Amino acid sequence: MTKTTLKSLKIGKYTIKYPIIQGGMGVGISWDELAGNVSLNGALGTISCVGTGYYKKMHFAEKIVRSKPFEAINFYSKNALFEIFKNARKICGDSPLAANILYAINEYGRVVKDACEAGANIIITGAGLPTNMPEFTKNFPDVALVPIVSSAKALRILCKRWKERYNRIPDAVIVEGPLSGGHQGCKYEDCFKEEFQLENILADVLIEAKNQGDIPVIAAGGIWDRGDIDRFMALGASGVQMATRFLGTYECDAKAYLDIMPQIKKDDIKLIKSPVGYPARALNVGILRALENGTAPKIACVSNCVQPCHRGVEAKKVGYCIADRLGDASNGNLETGLYFSGSNGYRIDKIIRVKELIGELVRD
Ligand SMILES: Cc1cc2nc3c(=O)[nH]c(=O)nc-3n(C[C@H](O)[C@H](O)[C@H](O)COP(=O)(O)O)c2cc1C
DSSP states (O other): OOOOOOOOEEETTEEESSSEEEOOOTTTTSSHHHHHHHHHTTSBEEEEOTTGGGHHHHTTOSOEETTEEOHHHHHTOHHHHHHHHHHHHHHHTTSOEEEEOOTTBTTHHHHHHHHHHHTOSEEEEOSSOOTTGGGGGTTOTTOEEEEEESSHHHHHHHHHHHHHHHSOOOSOEEEEOTTSSEEOSSOTGGGGSGGGSHHHHHHHHHHHHHHHHOOOEEEESSOOSHHHHHHHHHTTOSEEEEOGGGGGBTTOSSTHHHHHGGGOOGGGEEEEOOTTSSOEEEESSTHHHHHHHTOOOOOOOSSOOBGGGTTTHHHHHHTSOHHHHHHHHHTTOTTTOOOBOOTTGGGOOSOBOHHHHHHHHHOO
């Protein structure tokens, strides 16, 4: 037995043995194998609900156009999501499992309902302020709701709306700082400023969360080892969300990361523009190299994935389609895939098992 003094994490009706959430990673990075194994080993596994149409070589997408899931109904495939949950449950049984659903996606409400029906216990939403999130879970009173924010102000606005409209507050809140992987919650230049770093935004969010009704706060972005976990828990966090470290596990569902991560150097990790409208942190491989070399694929919107892109208008401005390029990464395409990572990604020097990673993080 591992000896640990880490307290368990309570989110709504669920108790997670270790206060560690594996952050949702799309497309196809945290699906059944990763999330199932994380939940099996006592942390909270999070299934990414984006681009499920790509699951198992697009077997579950009902319409495919130019080798891509056609329109949001197939890009966010309900059948595939059900299959992913079914397979994750085979691994982790009844342990709590979360679903990550970005607010900026097309058909957000439908995908939240799909995730509830598929058996998600907890819904985690970032990339926008989900002011109407409870609307879509009203037939699932046991499902816990966890928004991701990057400021106390965002939490204040959200709680005000939820109290007025739904008479409830979030079951927990994740505060994400600018060392995280993928999309960021602040402007490009703010990501480098002291006042936007996790320690500083966490302090304000903790005060706001207490005032709103003792909402548990989970810290995310750049958390690497047990020392970091202890540091953020000592500051008042009830838990942490970690994603990049899971890119260095055998169970990571996007297998290309297993080859890529051990070779990454510090300056291979870049903050880039994205059609979603936020800066994003990614590895300077695949599509980023192709953009430099002028060999990036042409943009033609097939999957209609996120609302802020307006069917490819923003994609053309930044030079790449996010759905197609993340889909390519999920399929292991090293020429055109977009590979996200947190700023600590270069610290992965070997691939280990999820069980070993969680064991290392929780051991005193
Ligand atoms: C490869 C990758 C993909 C990600 N995709 C998503 C996503 O689809 N939705 C989301 O809310 N966050 C996403 N994130 C953010 C993580 O869930 C997490 O909050 C963050 O990366 C934590 O920081 P860390 O990676 O330094 O541990 C992604 C992160 C990475 C590294």
